[in-house]
Amino acid sequence: GENVEQHPSTLSVQEGDSAVIKCTYSDSASNYFPWYKQELGKRPQLIIDIRSNVGEKKDQRIAVTLNKTAKHFSLHITETQPEDSAVYFCAASRRAGGTSYGKLTFGQGTILTVHP
Amino acid sequence: KAGVTQTPRYLIKTRGQQVTLSCSPISGHRSVSWYQQTPGQGLQFLFEYFSETQRNKGNFPGRFSGRQFSNSRSEMNVSTLELGDSALYLCASKREGSYNEQFFGPGTRLTVL
Numbered sequence: 001g002e003n004v005e006q007h008p009s010t011l012s013v014q015e016g017d018s019a020v021i022k023c024t025y026s027d028s029a030s031n032y033f034p035w036y037k038q039e040l041g042k043r044p045q046l047i048i049d050i051r052s053n054v055g056e057k058k059d060q061r062i063a064v065t066l067n068k069t070a071k072h073f074s075l076h077i078t079e080t081q082p083e084d085s086a087v088y089f090c091a092a093s094r095r096a097g098g099t100s101y102g103k104l105t106f107g108q109g110t111i112l113t114v115h116p
Numbered sequence: 117k118a119g120v121t122q123t124p125r126y127l128i129k130t131r132g133q134q135v136t137l138s139c140s141p142i143s144g145h146r147s148v149s150w151y152q153q154t155p156g157q158g159l160q161f162l163f164e165y166f167s168e169t170q171r172n173k174g175n176f177p178g179r180f181s182g183r184q185f186s187n188s189r190s191e192m193n194v195s196t197l198e199l200g201d202s203a204l205y206l207c208a209s210k211r212e213g214s215y216n217e218q219f220f221g222p223g224t225r226l227t228v229l
Contacts, residue, residue: 104161104208
C-alpha cells in the first residue's frame with residue numbers, strides 16, 4: 001500500500017527564517033498531495049495542496065513543490081511567524097476512479113516551532 | 117457554509133463497552149472519511165462512505181464499523197472497546213471530483229479506561 005515518509009519530525013526556526021518540510025511517497029498512482037496544519041487541540045486544517053499535473057504552487061508565504069519522478073514533495077514557509085507554530089502533515093491520495101480513492105495517507109507529522 | 121461537525125467532542129468509556137460517534141459533513145459533500153489519530157501511529161484511515169455505501173476500508177479490525185445516512189451524515193461504531201482505542205477520531209468530508217480534497221471536523225476525543 002501507499003507509504004508517506006515525512007522529515008524532519010521536529011523543526012525549530014527563528015521568526016523571519018524559512019522552514020522546509022519534505023515528504024516522499026511510494027505509490028506512483030498518487031495524484032493529489034495536500035498539506036495540513038494542526039494546532040494544539042484543533043482540527044487539521046488544509047493549508048495548501050498540489051496536483052500531479054503541477055510542479056509548484058504558491059499562496060502568499062506558503063509554497064509546495066512536487067517532483068513526480070523522484071516521488072517527493074515539499075512545503076516551504078517563508079518569513080515564518082510565531083503563529084506558524086503547529087504540527088504539519090503531508091498526505092498523498094490516488095486519483096479518482098481507482099482503488100483506495102477517498103483515502104489520504106499521511107506522513108508522521110512535523111512539529112514546527114517558530115521562536116520570536 | 118458551515119464546516120464539518122462531530123458529536124460528541126469528548127467521551128470516556130470503559131473496556132468492553134461500545135461507542136458511536138457522529139459526523140455531519142459540509143452541505144453538498146457526499147463523501148465522509150474517518151481517521152484515527154494517536155501520538156504513536158499518527159493519522160490512520162479507517163473507512164470512507166459515499167452514497168450510503170462503504171467505498172474504502174483501512175486496516176482496522178472488524179470492531180470498527182460505520183454507516184452513512186441518506187443526508188450524508190455518518191456514524192462510526194467501535195465495539196468491545198480496548199485501551200488502545202483511546203484516540204482522537206476525526207471525520208472529513210469532500211465533494212466528488214477528481215481530487216481528494218478533504219475537510220476535517222474537530223474530532224471526538226475517546227478515552228478508554
